[in-house]
Amino acid sequence: MADCIMQVEARQAEAAEIALVHNPRYIEAMRRLCAAGGQYMPQMEATVGPASWDAALRAAGAGLTLADLIMQSAKCEMWSKEYEKNLNSKFKIPNPKLGFAPTRPPGHHALTDRPMGFCIFNNIAILAKYLQIRYNLARLAIIDFDVHHGNGTEAVFWGDPSVFYVSLHRDNLFPYNKGRGDDCGAGAGVGFTLNIPLPAGVGDDIYLKAFDTQVVPRVNDFAPQFMLVSAGFDAHISDPLGGMRLTTGGFRAIGERIRQMAEHSAEGRIISLLEGGYHLDGLRRAIMAYLGALI
Template identity: 40%
Template sequence: MTGIIYHRLFGEHLQGYNHVESPERYEVIMKRLRNCPFSGGLDFIEAESAGVKLLELVHDGKYVSDILSMKIDSPVVLDWGDTVATPASQQAALHAAGAGVQAARLVLGGELDSAFCPVRPPGHHAERDRAMGFCIFNNVAIAASWLISEGGLGRVAIVDWDVHHGNGTEHVFFDDDRVLYISLHQYPHYPGTGHFNSVGSGKGAGYTINLPVGAGADDSLYLGKFHERIIPALDGYRPEFILISAGFDAHGDDPLSGCRLTTGAFGEMTRLLRESAQKHCGGRIVSMLEGGYDLEALADSVESHVEALVTEA
């Protein structure tokens, strides 16, 4: 069974505020997943809230307490302008982080085969001590850290196909060989990090793999990177768990990128990772929503992604 770890709060963050990372993103995804032909194969599970201890697996205590103690009556900017919080945002961010850990726990425990978490706010730009790029807490990094510290794993792979580089996730695990971070992203592009020669340091040297692509990159270029680089890297690493930072903003219709993926590419990339997970770790995959800003392309791409998680090849 594939879990969908949802919460109404994911549709309340930034409500009433005009932002491209909009509550409608969550609404269209949930509407699609509840009405798709394979919805019977999905287990809809309400997300738990993360406690402070989980957040501090990745984030500085002072940053966590600064965020959680803010009194938010009207929209406030958390960084230099693109990350905004409204009254529901703190609770939404706690549940977004909680969803990833909950999904990881349920998949590790065998209660689910895989899971997709349609969380808002997203996470991969959030740094140890600051909000950035629409992200407050780094949801996928928190799930990976939980798999290591509580799940007892020693090799967790994060594949990040959001069109933007996941600077926050890279930094958290840059000198750590217990997480293999692989990012496929448009470059040069926001946030400016993710050069191919950024490969990790110390014990983590070689465990960060950046695969930058130029604007205009299409399905064949992306899938080529999977076949030539990503799948072989996973074969070498033999992950015990695969996490996906699933952004859908490399779609051709997306307003925030110059990449040209079709809907079907997201299904194909998912099938390749699923095969890899079946080969190395009993099929264990948890996918966390990151970007994706054209509502129709987002709903279509999420459907293609989740269908590939659910359906036997």
């Protein structure tokens, strides 16, 4: 598999790019907080330190780096001039369709004006807005299979019919009272949020049934032009926080379904950003299985 993978360094997101989602006053407040040494914010379940600012800018920039590689690689001249300098692998993929960023901090809980649940900036929401504005894509899907509900992402696109947000999560874990099955968007966005809360302790069969009966038909019907994935692996059976029983093979099977959905309408284009995942060996195995299925 190594000869079809290339490693690129994530650029920092610009403040204006983060402001596609976040309040500029919040961005500046976070920069100052990190520069002043950081803080533990127990009410938001978030901590930042002096190094968090660069990490958060790069976590937000990682998806943008991948988006540019995928969207511009067809134009070979631009590829060589603008992006060759970023490549630190001897392998060059002429027309990449898949991107994965092992981002820390994660992003899907971050709100427009607050950090939350280990998240500072909402990396996947920033990426979606960037793809829409820079590359003029009309319809995007975000599949979020992290064990926690992606409340921040849901809030950004709650009234937006151009982004179909799908979350499979453990019912009423963190954040509480979010991601209920009848939460489906508002205004023009009604029907473009799909929440699938699952009972604690379920495994591959229940997850795959939810994909096959709800996620795949709804996403194919929507026909996104690009697939984005909030890829959290804290529903893995070995995870100490999640309390679910998805196996490594289950993540492979989820990856197969995401690949098929992307091939249906999105020219196979998928960017996955890491969200949760707190058992390092389980995380490693689940990521390898998931990416193996995408590739």
